[in-house]
Amino acid sequence: MADFFRFENRTTIKATLRMETALSVGSRTSFLPAGSDLPVMKTPEGIPYIPGSSLKGVVRAYTERLLRTMDTLEKKYQGQRVWACDPLDTKKCCVPGDIKKKLFQEAKEVDAEFTSLLYKESCTACRLFGSPWLASRVAFQDAFLQNASEMLRLTEIRDGVGIDRDLGTAKTNVKYDFETVPAGACFGITIVVENATGWEVGLLLLALEAMRKGELPLGGKTTRGVGWGKLEEITVQRIEESDILLYLAGQKEPETLDPKDLIGQFTGALR
Numbered sequence: 001m002a003d004f005f006r007f008e009n010r011t012t013i014k015a016t017l018r019m020e021t022a023l024s025v026g027s028r029t030s031f032l033p034a035g036s037d038l039p040v041m042k043t044p045e046g047i048p049y050i051p052g053s054s055l056k057g058v059v060r061a062y063t064e065r066l067l068r069t070m071d072t073l074e075k076k077y078q079g080q081r082v083w084a085c086d087p088l089d090t091k092k093c094c095v096p097g098d099i100k101k102k103l104f105q106e107a108k109e110v111d112a113e114f115t116s117l118l119y120k121e122s123c124t125a126c127r128l129f130g131s132p133w134l135a136s137r138v139a140f141q142d143a144f145l146q147n148a149s150e151m152l153r154l155t156e157i158r159d160g161v162g163i164d165r166d167l168g169t170a171k172t173n174v175k176y177d178f179e180t181v182p183a184g185a186c187f188g189i190t191i192v193v194e195n196a197t198g199w200e201v202g203l204l205l206l207a208l209e210a211m212r213k214g215e216l217p218l219g220g221k222t223t224r225g226v227g228w229g230k231l232e233e234i235t236v237q238r239i240e241e242s243d244i245l246l247y248l249a250g251q252k253e254p255e256t257l258d259p260k261d262l263i264g265q266f267t268g269a270l271r
């Protein structure tokens with residue numbers, strides 16, 4: 001299992017997200033319901049950024065869909081099920097409360113052993129992205145606008161018409177304005193993965209492939225042509241435990257890996 005108490009390796013994925021359409025900006029004073037509609041925030045200086053938690057949410061949801069497909073196809077990795085639970089459903093999640101209680105009683109050494117038992121029970125998605133009972137090994141940094149100087153305006157106000165969420169039709173008399181970051185905006189993406197195997201990084205990169213191809217939109221207004229972009233210049237760097245001292249001392253650069261190789265490690269290991 002992944003070690004949560006010791007450094008084994010760190011993989012850093014960097015990329016640029018170039019928006020092909022506008023991206024809607026959230027605001028705490030918005031009249032819109034909060035939640036998935038709000039992928040972009042602004043710093044006090046007015047610089048738009050996509051919160052890391054929003055990016056993680058989009059990538060996790062897509063990864064879970066991939067994993068559910070693999071599970072339906074009965075794909076296995078080293079004999080283990082490859083799957084995703086519903087972590088927010090207390091009954092359908094991979095480690096329900098009664099199992100947690102049982103594992104806690106079984107564990108003699110509370111910290112390490114309990115974590116190890118929880119890890120064994122957890123689904124592939126929770127193992128990587130975390131759950132209320134397991135720390136995440138993937139961290140998405142806030143993605144700030146990189147090309148502010150190239151842009152005429154950092155944000156624009158759009159005229160919106162209320163859409164009935166259930167019917168998908170315009171609600172009459174419901175009108176509001178929403179703020180967007182115009183098309184062409186580039187955001188710097190950094191994802192740090194701790195103590196992951198090449199296989200797990202491959203799974204994450206496979207999910208990012210959808211973003212690279214421009215098939216994974218951000219935010220809740222995507223049916224109205226907002227939130228579509230493509231990932232460019234994806235780089236992967238990895239530092240191993242054996243090199244950590246030299247790395248921290250600035251005497252060794254992380255190893256650069258080919259995203260395609262890592263994706264191949266994931267797909268190639270499925271049986």
Ligand SMILES: [Zn+2]
Pocket residue numbers: 084085086087093094095122123124125126127131
């Ligand atoms: Zn799970």
